[in-house]
Amino acid sequence: MTSPSPAPTSTPTARGSRRAAGRVGGVVTYAVLALVALTTIFPVLWMLYSSIKPTQDILRDVFAPPTTLYFGNFDAVLQDMLIWVKNSVLVTGISLAIILVVSALAAYAFSQLRFRGRELLFVFMLVGLMVPAHALVVAGFKWISVLGIGGILALILTYGGWSSFGILVMRSFFDAVPKEIIEAARMDGASHWKILTRVLLPLARPGIATVTIFTFLWVWNDFVYPLVYLQRTEDLTVPIGILSFQSRQGVQWGPQMATLAIATIIPLVAYLIARRQFVRGIMQGAVKG
Known part of the structure; x- marks a missing residue:
């Protein structure tokens, strides 16, 4: 061999x-x-x-870097920008608080309570993710007209209904909590409210950060609903305020770039504050998926 x-x-x-x-x-x-x-x-x-170039320099050479620092654009928009930022912060902050509260309570009910039609109701709630929000702008405008409300309050009530995504995310985190922890809390006499606030929400901080970041960006950058709902100049939000620099005579590029630069800072700061929890929430969601 x-x-x-x-x-x-x-x-x-x-x-x-x-x-x-x-x-x-x-x-x-x-x-x-x-x-x-x-x-x-x-x-x-x-x-x-x-944003630190005069409009004539921008038109002369669009991509050229500035030769000198020009802060006149910020001086021109600062007063109006403060009003727009205040309105955007008010609308976004209150809407976000409503969405987080509704999402946490509804997610707890879908995750921890047993009642007839629970899954059917949850599927019906998910339909809200399949319908584009801007497809309902006409119906929404008709409802606020019937109810006799408008302006910032109409925006807050509209955005407060954008909770389908938050309920979906929060329920997935609540379902991932070991049942033994929840049963131990119940044996110690904890009520539903204490289980939610002292057990589930602290463990679901990445999910809360994920919902916060996404919702903040959706509401802060929304253009269509403020364009339709807001009639008074003092109620304008940042996206609609930026539109005011466009007229029949052309676009005021310098002030518009300054406004965009200021408008970018707040979402960027919000992301930097919550980025660790946000990334953790995305990673945990990917593992669960």
Whole structure:
């Protein structure tokens, strides 16, 4: 009998070729990622340095960096911007509080309580995620007209109904809590309210951060509902205020860039504050999925 031949081993030349191919692949990958990052970051950088350029300089050379620092654009919009930011913060803050409260209470009911038609009601609630919010703007405007409300209050009541996403996320986190923890709390005499506030909500902080970030961005950046609902100049929010720099004579690019730069700061700060919980919530949601 002949002994089996030894397995062929790779030669130094082959190993070197593979390492060279790996380095080339790595360089190409990083180059592509750098290009994607540049295309993502450049519009923001262009907005920031355009905000410190006079309008005539922007029109003369759109992409050229500023030669001198010009803060007249911020002086021109600061007074109006404070009003718009105040209105946006008021609408977003109250709407977000309503959504978080409704989402937590409804998610607790769907997760921990047993009642007839629970799953059917939950599926019916999820229909709200399938219907685009802006498809209901006409019906919403008719309802607020019938009820005789308008302005900021109409926006808050409308946004407060955008709770389907929050209920879905919060229920998934509540369902992930081990049943033994909840049963131990019940054996200690904890009520439903104490189980929600002292057991489930502290464990669902990543989910709360996820709902907060997404809802904040949706409400803060919404354009259609404020455009339809707001009639008075003093009630304008930031997206509608930015529109005021466009007229028949053209666009005031300098003040508009300054307004956009200021409007970008608040969502960015909100994300930086909650980014760790937000990323944790996304990761945990991916694992559960």
